[in-house]
Amino acid sequence: MMLETVDLHAGYRKLEILHGVELRIGEGEIVSLIGANGAGKTTTLRTIAGLITPTSGKVVFDGQEVQGRRADEIVRAGLVHVAQDRALFGELQVWENLEMGAYTQPRSTMRESMDRVFELFPILAERRQQRADTMSGGQQQMLAIGRAMMARPKCLTLDEPSVGLAPNLVAQVLEAITAIRDTGVTVLIVEQNAKQALRISDRAYVIENGSLVLEGTGSELIDDPRVREAYLGA
Ligand code: ATP
Numbered sequence: 001m002m003l004e005t006v007d008l009h010a011g012y013r014k015l016e017i018l019h020g021v022e023l024r025i026g027e028g029e030i031v032s033l034i035g036a037n038g039a040g041k042t043t044t045l046r047t048i049a050g051l052i053t054p055t056s057g058k059v060v061f062d063g064q065e066v067q068g069r070r071a072d073e074i075v076r077a078g079l080v081h082v083a084q085d086r087a088l089f090g091e092l093q094v095w096e097n098l099e100m101g102a103y104t105q106p107r108s109t110m111r112e113s114m115d116r117v118f119e120l121f122p123i124l125a126e127r128r129q130q131r132a133d134t135m136s137g138g139q140q141q142m143l144a145i146g147r148a149m150m151a152r153p154k155c156l157t158l159d160e161p162s163v164g165l166a167p168n169l170v171a172q173v174l175e176a177i178t179a180i181r182d183t184g185v186t187v188l189i190v191e192q193n194a195k196q197a198l199r200i201s202d203r204a205y206v207i208e209n210g211s212l213v214l215e216g217t218g219s220e221l222i223d224d225p226r227v228r229e230a231y232l233g234a
Pocket of ligand 1: 041
């Protein structure tokens with residue numbers, strides 16, 4: 001297993017949101033976590049990333065327990081999170097944002113990492129000197145993913161990468177995520193718009209009110225009547 005959560009409980013102050021979440025993500029898989037607004041998807045990713053300390057349970061990454069560790073230590077271990085708000089440095093140029101993503105890496109690898117990102121997202125190469133806050137939503141999402149790739153992750157977690165994007169850009173971003181996986185990176189995606197995420201996923205989980213309620217391959221869940229009714233609008 002590349003990433004596993006064991007009986008994970010977490011929340012905000014006294015309010016428990018996650019009631020024993022158990023995810024298992026094998027090396028090289030794309031796994032998605034789908035669920036309605038407020039189901040606990042973001043809380044799950046933030047807990048895995050070390051941004052929320054779980055009240056109990058484990059996060060096991062690449063054979064090591066990482067729950068309770070600082071977020072930057074988790075990045076150094078190879079688990080990198082792309083937040084839903086993207087958290088770019090708006091006044092900095094594209095290439096400067098990418099450099100910031102490499103803060104855990106030796107300076108000597110910067111050039112190669114950036115070239116890899118430019119290969120995944122050619123638009124970022126074209127716009128390398130553009131200020132991040134003047135880029136379109138889709139380009140900013142690509143930049144946020146590219147910046148995460150600069151940390152050379154073994155596993156990438158993405159919080160709603162398609163949110164607010166035009167349909168053709170959604171397809172483009174999901175295609176890039178598949179290309180990232182094809183370079184050997186394990187991927188966990190959270191999505192509210194489940195359909196396209198399920199199409200590129202090897203497996204998926206459904207979360208409701210802080211508990212996992214269904215699990216299957218991407219195609220099993222696309223065909224599951226409960227998923228179709230609740231999450232695919234069909
Ligand atoms: P969304 O798609 O809306 O982001 P989600 O599945 O990611 O939904 P979470 O963001 O994990 O859901 O939220 C789960 C629950 O935790 C919600 O009831 C939400 O109101 C609550 N919550 C989220 N952030 C906080 C916070 N900082 N303080 C208190 N409660 C919070």
